[in-house]
Amino acid sequence: MKVGIVGGGQLGRMLGLAGVPLGMQFRYLEPAADCPASRLGEIIRTPYDDPDGLERFAQDLGFATYEFENVPVQTALWLEERVSLAPGSRALEVAQDRVREKTTLRDLGVPVQAFASIASANEIAAAVERVGLPAVLKTRRMGYDGKGQRVLRKDGDAAASVQAAWDALGRVPCILEAFVPFEAEVSQVAVRARRAGGGAHHAFWPLTQNEHRNGILWKSEAPAPCDHDGSLATAARAHVARLMDELDYVGVIAVEFFVVGGTLLANEIAPRVHNSGHWTIDGAETSQFENHLRAVTGLPLGSTAARGASIMFNLVGKLPLSSRVLAQQGAHLHLYGKGARPGRKVGHVTLTGQDAAALRQSAAELAAALPWEAEDASPRARDAHERSTAHRH
Secondary structure: OEEEEEOOOHHHHHHHHHHHHHOOEEEEEOOOOOOOOOOOOEEEOOOOOOHHHHHHHHOOOOEEEEOOOOOOHHHHHHHHOOOEEOOOHHHHHHHOOHHHHHHHHHHOOOOOOOEEEEOOHHHHHHHHHHHOOOEEEEEOOOOOOOOOEEEEOOOOOHHHHHHHHHHHOOOOOEEEEEOOOOOEEEEEEEEEEEOOOOOEEEEEOOOEEEEEEOOEEEEEEEOOOOOOOOHHHHHHHHHHHHHHHHOOOOEEEEEEEEEEOOEEEEEEEEOOOOHHHOOHHHHEOOOHHHHHHHHHHOOOOOOOOEOOEEEEEEEEOOOOOHHHHHOOOOEEEEEOOOOOOOOOEEEEEEEEEOOHHHHHHHHHHHHOOOOEOOOOOOHHHHHHHHHOOOOOO
16 A cells, blocks of 8 residues: 655654554655655655646555645645545645634634734734734744744734734734633644545544643643543544534544633644654554554554553754663653754654653653753744743644
8 A cells, every 4th residue: 555645754754654564655745855754665856836746746646645734735636636635635725724724613613712814904903903912913824833923912002013013924914813821732633534334433542731842842741631520631522523524534633722711722723643642652552643544544543542641752953862761761762863953853752651640750850851952042032932831833
């Protein structure tokens, strides 16, 4: 079985690592020859929208998927006409536009914070009146790990503050979102597959609690310690199930939520395998990567049950001292084959165990030895650190 993956980054690499034991072969559409997935399959080195490259990529493929949500929608539409692509292009269209993303969630009855679209200077006053300050201004498209956004406080003239932030972001279409003083951040990673004969199969991994540094995910813990009675997980699963059914979704999806007053506010959708689900490789019966491939290729889903408690740390900027990490009982190290540079995710480490309290103690000891190097100490980096207490994409 040959599977095509658009994108050859670390997520594509981990998909390949999960699929090879299942007898799958992989082909990647990726501009960089030395990408993390380069040892897992054939690389079609071409831009994502190159017609000739797409023809070579799609040749003799039965199935295709993607590892990042900024795949050109036209590329997804082209592939849908020739191979079985999952998730479908509609999921990309929704996730790539933050206004459409928030509108879709709101229309499905999923709680979201107040928001307003800004496409021109004439719309700023109305957006401020609707949302107020403090708020976060984000570009409608692109942006990740804290980039493409500005936090706006209450000081000074509100419209002038938004105007200045909009100017700084390049006067591109943006969304103004109410600032959320959240108690915790969680994500629900789920998978949906079509059942033979009709219907759909939904499966959910335990709710995961996340912490960020400089706008980048630092730590994920599952099951989420903030969900004392399981009510947050119940609500998250209901919200994500409605979203997957609305999109006729196939594959793994992640939805990030803010926890506010014991309830959930949806922040963003990731129509792909997700960083906060990396712990499932070592801590679940079936990883998010394997189940994504199972769903995409029409195979039965595996169990999403946790094997105990898990805590995952991203490794950012520098490569770790592997012997130090592996000396920790229950530690599982995953390096991505990427060169180290400030702000770059080069790997992750997951700690697993049956005793959640003991695991947290071990994690605290290990965390002090793990590398974390932000991009720089520039004003933009300081802004990103401030945003780590607000919104991320």
